[in-house]
Amino acid sequence: MRIRARFKARIKRDDVEGSVTVLEDLRQRFEPQIRKVFHLYWRLVRSMTLGARAVVLDADNKVFLVKHSYVPGWYLPGGGVEVGETFLDALRRELVEEGRIEMTGEPILHGIFHNSHVSSRDHVAVYVVRNFRQDRLPEPNREIVATGFFDPAALPADTTPGTRLRIAEVLDGKPLIATWR
Known part of the structure; x- marks a missing residue:
């Protein structure tokens, strides 16, 4: 519940910095998984x-x-x-x-x-x-x-x-x- 409230508070910010913060948080959270998917793809299609x-x-x-x-x-x-x-x-x-x-x-x-x-x-x-x-x-x-x-x-x-x-x-x-x- 706390995480959701904190996340909602960040989303409700209407300044540009708040939007960048949310995007940065999401990027940091999912970057390792996304990178692994891309590397698997590259490994399959490119030598x-x-x-x-x-x-x-x-x-x-x-x-x-x-x-x-x-x-x-x-x-x-x-x-x-x-x-x-x-x-x-x-x-x-x-x-x-x-x-x-x-x-x-x-x-x-x-x-x-x-x-x-x-x-x-x-x-x-x-x-x-x-x-x-x-x-x-x-x-x-x-x-x-x-x-x-x-x-x-x-x-x-x-x-x-x-x-x-x-x-x-x-x-x-x-x-x-x-x-x-």
Whole structure:
């Protein structure tokens, strides 16, 4: 009874923050189960999953990060490579979808990393993007709830470890680590 009353109280909030809190609670509660279902599906239909992400740097070397609605933390923009798509096609598509970023030059391949945190079959290609156009920051939506350019020395506290590693490799010359972490 207490749980139901507490949940109803949150739903009755009419401010945006209250809605986000309810969605965040639901996401945290069901994320492990949903992730298992997706991984089972991927295992059945795909032998390996591929992703493309980018370290997008502006003229001041600030890095563009995104915050998803379905996982906690700040990430490099990017996503899965679809059947029939190249890494660069996927990167272009994801940068437009997540950040309204249009590449105006060729990105540089930073590395390909094994992402065992997601699945033993997942691999992510990371590119460095310095030449791009962005007319404005995107509006929050169902997938991306926040975006921004951040000083690498002052990243948000909940920036993921893998994201921090890739940024340090690109900007600080740290040695590449083959796993995403």
